[in-house]
Amino acid sequence: MIKVAIMGHGTVGSGVYEVFEMNAEKIARVVGEPVEVKYVLDLRDFSALPYGNKFVTDFSVIENDPEVTVVAEVMGGVGAAYTFTKRCLEAGKSVCTSNKELVATRGEELLQIAEAHGVNYMFEASVGGGIPIIRPMLQCLAANEFDEICGILNGTTNYILTQMIHNDVTFADALKQAQLNGYAEKDPTADIEGHDACRKICILSDLALGDKFDPDEVSCEGITKITLEDVANADKLGCVIKLLGRMVRNEDGTAYAYVAPHLIHKDSPLASVEDVFNAIMVKGNATGDVMFYGKGAGKLATASAVAADMMDCVEHAERRRRIMWGDGSKHLLRPMDTLQSAWYARFKGPREELEKGLPVESLSEPAANVFVVRTHKLATAEMQKRIAKLNECGEVRAAIRIL
Template sequence: MNQERVVKAGLLGLGTVGSGVYKLVEHQKDEMAMKAGAGLKIQKILVHNMNKKREGVDQSLLTDKWEDIINDDEIEIVIEVMGGIEPARTMILEALHAGKNVVTANKDLVATHGHELLEAAEERGVDFLFEAAVAGAIPIIRPLKQCLAANEIQEVIGIVNGTTNFILTRMIEEGMDFDDALALATELGYAEADPTADIEGLDAGRKVAIMASIAFHSRVTFDDVYTEGITKITAKDVEYAEEFGDVIKLLGVAHNTEGGIEVAVHPMMIPKEHPLASVRDSFNAVFVHSDAADDTMFYGRGAGELPTASAIMGDVIDVIRDIQYHCTGRISCTCYRETPIKNFKEVKNKFYIRMLVDNKPGVLAAIASVFGVHKVSIARVIQKTKADDAAELVIVTEAVKEKHLEDALEHLVDMDTTREIGTVIREY
């Protein structure tokens, strides 16, 4: 241990997460040398607005010039918490090419350009770490890359978006409609002013792409992920799930199959006995099934200033240790396979379908016939009569290819006796 040695870092961004990183560095400064083998000093902080008042931050560290960081040979670690693709991608590539180690929380960037960045790091023998890009404070990247490295992982499924989990929890526990639950999430600060990335499954999709790439040792990008959000889920669907002994969660789902990698984000009914069913509010959890370790689950805070800063600082401490022992770049890209991504239409799922039809003889038989024509097997049917000579039907299918269910639903929509296809949700 070299208690005299101080590793210097440049921080890109001083928003919510950047401020959390700065606070943790200050909080840990007296023990950093003991923990990491050397001290840590934030040398420069890149900000957009130099005139903004920032409480508790040494103003002399601030700069709005990237050159002050990239051209500073003393800076060995660049910590990127700006978010977005550009200019973050260009800056990280320049830092890596300059021989600087990089720690990032940027899920958008890693899910889209991770391979390019990991290759650049490998070329220069430096670290590129991104634990904070998935599930905030929860350790999942390192367990997949290191702790479970001896396993053949078959399944990674997770609740990796706190906003949608908060909304669904309120719908499940308080019977709220989606719009009211979203309004509450916005009021409490769980949802952004524009919640699209969360409620349409895009945020979760990026995280699942990253986890699938690492778990299955083959490149998965965000464009490979089928995404579907929670905007069509109703209080009525939540009630039916309760009746079935299930709860509805927005899940990122990745399977390593003989036919290729299946990767998607969508709402799913899961049995109450499943460990993920009890994950409430804004908490995240990732469930991993593998051959040797069997079932493991990682649970905790998926976002926020200090939880995300915790994951970033875990990576920073790892980099400091690697610098001390001259072994940066020891764990680079682990995507050594070229497993195909399965076309989502070929993926098999069980389905819950809620629909409104004419309440008259022969309708149910006609619907069953349509499903039969399109190779869809029915597991159970629930019929509840409603007003206006209409009946509400809930049909649960056996596992069926997505394309066959899609064809069946298109056929049903064209039938005169079909008034509405309500909600379609996959079952675990």
């Protein structure tokens, strides 16, 4: 019998235990023998649960038990989660996680430690929850160079924008709805400011290009400035607004990576992705566009991905998965200054100054002296320069990329 442990008993951790109990026969059939969760690490008192006897508060119990060969880290954060993960790997135990922050910031180090000790560090659930994306990139699409990755990577922000688009709900009210429905945390900063999506696009970029993309260096813009006026204007342009994480590879091997709101045409496959659903489009130089779609979070969806990684570790105990990327020394991240985009802008001021200041593709008739303009492509730095100039004679109230 295979013995495993779970570190953390929150939403995902309790889900991992439930998956192993619920699908015990299927899991045993796939890996060749039964799998038992021997320990669950948590400081809180869960003694009233049917499996309350499995709980421990001392990490070293798991670390020092030679029977435990695979551990799920579903604690979150980069404090204890990092320390315990590192010590598990050094003790010869494979670790599987849904912890996107830890993978994005310390993944290369933990993968190196796993390699040195002949074990696995796996993280399918860190991007897209239950949506398979990491394994397809490593296996099914392994023969491709990845030219672009673009996706709706955060369910909370997608839910908020969906409410704004379809129900004419303000950002503030849509956020409250998301919190009431359990889609947003009490402190929603990581979601609405784009940090969650940023960690995910960094992980995907790491895998795609083989070197670290540091979330602290990647341009990240959330949705807090999006208004119902912008939503209505996007509709008139045949578009919807979505928060996208994006990586675009250049011919010299460098890449743009960033998170920002975009106007996307309604005929794009991403435009119809609504509520808490996520979608990730991967463009390979051989396959072209491939899209992965589903719920990006949720207890059992995410837990199933963690459990599947743990099963993979059991099956490949004698031959570890080859997953690795560098420490960032290749400096593949290209500054955003030169990224070319078409832009949507909302400007209050003289028409002649607007037409002189921006390369206009289309321009609306003004409402209350506010113009809506769609531009031809401009580099980011050039757009910022022109916005600053326009603000001398009026006010640029919004500027959003068009994909």
